Every structure is written in C-alpha cells, then in structure tokens.
Amino acid sequence: MTRRPDRGGAPTLATVAAEAGVSRQTVSNALNSPDLLRPETLTRVQEAIERLGYSPNRAARNLRTRASHLIGLRVEPAVEDSANALMDRFLHSLVESTRDAGYHVLLFTCGQVGADASLDAGTAEAVTAEADPMDGYDELLRSAAVDAFLLTDTYRGNPQAAWLEERGVPFVAFGRPWGDPAARHPWVDVDGRAGVMLAVDHLVERGHERIAWVGWQKGSYIGEDRRSGWADRLHEHGLSTSRLSARGDDTLDFGRRAAHALLDSEHPTAFVCGSDTLAMGVLRALHERDLTPGPELSVVGFDDSLAAQVCSPGLTSVRQPLEQVAVEIVKHLGDLLAHRPLTELGRTLVPTLSVRATT
Amino acid sequence: MTRRPDRGGAPTLATVAAEAGVSRQTVSNALNSPDLLRPETLTRVQEAIERLGYSPNRAARNLRTRASHLIGLRVEPAVEDSANALMDRFLHSLVESTRDAGYHVLLFTCGQVGADASLDAGTAEAVTAEADPMDGYDELLRSAAVDAFLLTDTYRGNPQAAWLEERGVPFVAFGRPWGDPAARHPWVDVDGRAGVMLAVDHLVERGHERIAWVGWQKGSYIGEDRRSGWADRLHEHGLSTSRLSARGDDTLDFGRRAAHALLDSEHPTAFVCGSDTLAMGVLRALHERDLTPGPELSVVGFDDSLAAQVCSPGLTSVRQPLEQVAVEIVKHLGDLLAHRPLTELGRTLVPTLSVRATT
C-alpha cells in the first residue's frame, strides 16, 4: 500500500521501511547503529532487508556522508621492470586488506593522453609532456571521488607527498620520506638495509670472504640504503669492501657488465645485488664465462620476483613482506580516516631471504 | 552576496553559478552540453569554473544519473604465477584506456576472509570455504557502486559470465566464452593458437623438424587451443607430432620432467611451451643435462613474462598484445554502457613473437 511505485528499480530505504513497518531512519539505524534499536525491531528490519535483497545506494550515502570509501592508487605508465611485477603481489594483499576495512581501491593514472601523444609530437614538447607529478590527484580530490591516497613511489623525492601534506589530504606512503625529515605523514616501508644484511650473513656463513655489491646508481636513496647493509655488515664481519662495489642503472646489461669487470679485477666469490634484474645480469655474465653459480660462486638478488623463482638455477633473493606492508598501510589509513591519533608515524618491516640454488 | 556560506568546503554548482551570474543549470550545461550555451555565456562560466577550481561532486552526479563511471575488476587471491604477472601489464593499459573513456577501475576481491580462515579451519569446511564465484559482484551491483564488470578468468567455465548475463548486467570478458556457444556477452581474447603457429613457423624456418609440445593439462580450453596451433601447423608443414606432446600442470617441475622424458625417448630439437613457467622448466632440464639452448636446441615460451626477458639465455616467447586488448575491452564497455549496438560480439587479437637467444 504505502510502498512506492518502484519501477523495477532496486529497493531503497523507503521500500524496506514500508516492508518492515517502520520509518526510513529506523532502517538506516539498523544498518549503521544497530544498538539504537530494540532487539525485536532490529530483527524485523533485518528480515525485511534480507527479503528484499537490499544494499544501501553507495552514491547517496557518499553524497550525504561526504566519504566515498575509496582509496586512490595511481599506477604509473607501464614500464616493464621488476618494480611493476612487485606491485602485483602488493595489489592483491592491498585489495584484501582494504576490503576488510570497508574500503575499495580505485586505480587511476595521469590525465595526459600519454603514449600516443608523445609519439606524434616527438619534438621539444617532450619537456612539457613530462608527466606532471600531481596529475590525476587533484581532480579526484576536488570531485571527492576518493577519501585518501596511497603513494607508492616515494623514491622520486616525493613531490606528491609534500603537495598532499600541504593540503591536508589524508594519505599513507609505501616508502620512507627519504631526505625529507620535515615530513609528517604516515608511511610504511621495508628495511632494505636489513634485508641485504640477511644476504651477507647467509653468504658469510657459507664461507665467503670476497662479497661484491652490484646496485643502483649513486643518489638513489633506496639504492644507497640497501648498499649500506652490504658495506656495514661486511665491516662488522671484518671483511673488506674495497673496490668490490659497482653502481649503475637498474638493468640486466649493467649487472652483466659490472659482474665481468669485477670478476676480471677483484675475483669476488659472491655477488649481492640491489635488484633481481641486476642479479640476472650477473648470472648472464657467469653463463658467458661458463661459470656455474652455486655455493662456491654465489649470487643473491633483491625482490624475489617470479624470474628469481623460475630461472635456472633458482636465484636466492631478498623477499619483501608485501602482504604485511599492505596490512600496515590499511591500518594507518583507517586511523587517519577515523581521525584517530596515529600511534606512530612510520613503520619499517623486515624482509626475509628466499634461499635457492645460486647460494 | 548571493554566494552561499561556504564553510571552507569545495565549490559547488551554486557557487560557480553565483560567480558567473547565471543559474545552476546553466553551469551544469556548460559542462555536459556546452553547445546549448551562447558562446559568450560559455566562456564566462568556464572562467568562473577555472577561477574557483571547481570539479563536479562525483557522489551527487552518480546519485542523480544512476551511474558511477566505475568498472569493477575482481583480483583473485594471490597466487604467484605468470598469469598474475601478466595482469600487471594489462592493468596499466586498462587504467589508461578507461581514463580516456571517462571511467575508473575499481578493484575488489571475494568477501570472505579468505586465506586466514582456511588456514585455521583446514577441515571438511574447506568445501564451503571454496570461493563463491559470485562473491563481491552481487554487493557492488546492488549498491550501484559500479556500472559494469570486467571478467578476466573465463577459462574456469565462467560461472560469473552466466550469472551476470542472466541479470542483464553489463560486462565484457577478457577471454572467449569457451564451451558456451549460447553466450551473448561481448568479449575480447588473444588468439593463442595463432601465437603458437608463429612459434612453429619460426622454428621450421630455422630448420627444426622434431618440434615437441609441453603444455597445460588436457581439458583446459586455453591449453588445448594453444596446443592445436602446434599440432595443426606441424601437419601443415608435413611434420609429425607423434609422441612429441606432453601435457600436465603449469609448473616449473612438470616442464622439467616432461623435457627429460621427451629428450630420453624422442630426441626433439625444439620445444614449444604453453607457458613461460613450463619453458623455464624445460630450460632447467637442458641445464641439468649440460645442454645449451640456442638455434640448434630451441625453446619457446608463452606470455613473454619478465622472467623470459631476463633469464639467461633470454627465452623466445609469444607475447600477448595486452595493451590492445585493454583498448578493445574499453571500446566494448563504452558501447555497452552507451547502449550502442555492438558491432561485433567477440574479437580475437593476434600475438607477436619476441625472439631471444633460446632460438
């Protein structure tokens, strides 16, 4: 009788209210503050909800509460490298963690018409076409499409972090605010230095004394952090690092050339690498010299990528606890969005070592 | 004067209208149907929008238009295999394509508290804990959180596709409706069979005559499709397939054992594999026999994963045009959501071959 016309549309609060013989607000309370209702009313409403298969309309709820329950995550233009491959493992855990917290993950990317445009242009415009670091964030924010952001590329000197912090936008970073001691935003990171130390200990236990480092370019915060784990731990073991370090691009080819150069001059018996890509380069160099990696001539990578797992021989590698990172990030996001005081600003998690045939 | 109180909140249509000296609706039109406005009014409104940094509130728009401009994509519980690694490349392209079409990608996952629960339980309950194939879809749909879905795992006999189709929910599948000729939903797929044919041709050109197949288990639609490319093309070249085919789990170990068995009995000079994982297994077997892959003893994988690119020697592999798949999918989604008639129900794209050292 009192039921609305309901032209085949989904049930609304009013529909459920009529069905249960209560007011709209009571149904709303049944969902949001069940403790306000008398138990018998609550069950009556819940039965009606069940019977009609009702779910509250997200858009209406978002409009009224000024919250979208979405977390924005920007995926960078596709570059096929191990960092991206990592993202995948991370994403799964992230989506699961956010679900448990009542949130969803919204993916976005920079607003420029990227690849195609730069192909046509190809002129001096390439400079202006350089991806604006804030592209995308601004629009999502102004249109209230997301409640918070998750940053994943703080190694670039995080202009995003500063921008967001300045505007009081809630966000959590995966990665420390390297080189910005003034940063006041929550973050979660993996202790790469400790991970490399694990690798060094593992090699020293197996009798290695000449352990080389093949890592990222100087100037990369993350690269230097990982390298410090190698250098400091070797010294703690009373071993020399002299002339045993190579730093360059994070590419297969640099790893390969670095390994050849090191083998020619310093005769290391083990290589610790800043990434799996570099480690694969080292393996290739060994292959080219008809050397077989193993307990006597060891290689350790970083990231425990799929490639490390399936290549022959299997590559020992430092594994980041990405599942745990996701959980911690969502915990921080939850605190942030509920305006709970943060128990701690940052948190570092310790990696593990996946031991395989190359050691 | 007429401007609203505006307690530090974001500008709304009313704010902009006051600033430009027009009505709300005119501002709305400036955004949605600019051709309705007189040019001078349009510029006046656009300037006001620019000046205030206005973006329409998503929630309000969604509520009124009954559209969220979000595409739901369910990510499956993390399994570390090549299929997931593929997803990554695909995701990037997908997000870019959807952006160009004015949409965003919303990630979700099954609603059950998955991994943890099944760890505790470990009993006969494992059956009920078996992931409900529709988990998550239903809720997002009823709450109008997404406009459409994108399915990516049609190889499982797609119960989702049938469920969604039955309810008239817009969705596009990445993958053919294998074994369901009654399916009437749009899909985009990669012609795996043609990809394997490319690999066979490549090997035949290099003089191979005994080309083995190492692929997925019998009964997998995709696996059989890829295998048919090998079998049919060999026959077209007048070559024998007899006893040269091995099918089993998509694991490194199966690839390894299959390669050993084939080498012992049939002495193939080349292996075409149903996945990179299997190919890496074959490479490991060769390694164990001190055989070096290359032009004389060749291996071809499928997926062109990161592992194929960085392993030593580099693995020749069939590469899926995932970027193009994403574009086609979004094109179909656009047609679907705009209620445009579909020009074609399904579309298959042809892979390419990334040639490396193993051939």
Add this chain to the structure above:
DNA sequence: GGCTACTATTGGATCGTTCCAGCGAAGCAC
C-alpha cells in the same frame, strides 16, 4: 500585429541516504 518556432536560460523537483530536532512513552525521584 499576431501567430508559430526556436533558442538560451531558469527554478523547482528529484535521486537515496544521513543529520537533526522533536515527540510520545516509560522510568525514576521527590
């Protein structure tokens, strides 16, 4: 001028939810 036709713009209603003020009934103290 008077009629129609069309254009540019307007204001009210509406989407489905939650916030807020308020109401009757019940409980308690005096």
Add this chain to the structure above:
DNA sequence: GTGCTTCGCTGGAACGATCCAATAGTAGCC
C-alpha cells in the same frame, strides 16, 4: 502528580548534482 531524563522512533531538511517543464527573448512568416 510533577518534573526530569532516557529510550525508541519519526519526519522534515539537506548533501550537490541533473531532469524536466516553463519562461523570456528573438526571429520568421503571412
């Protein structure tokens, strides 16, 4: 009985956009 508080529930208003019907202004045509 009166006054006060608490409990359980209600109905109107609001969030910010778009849909819709209606308006004033302009032009065309006889």
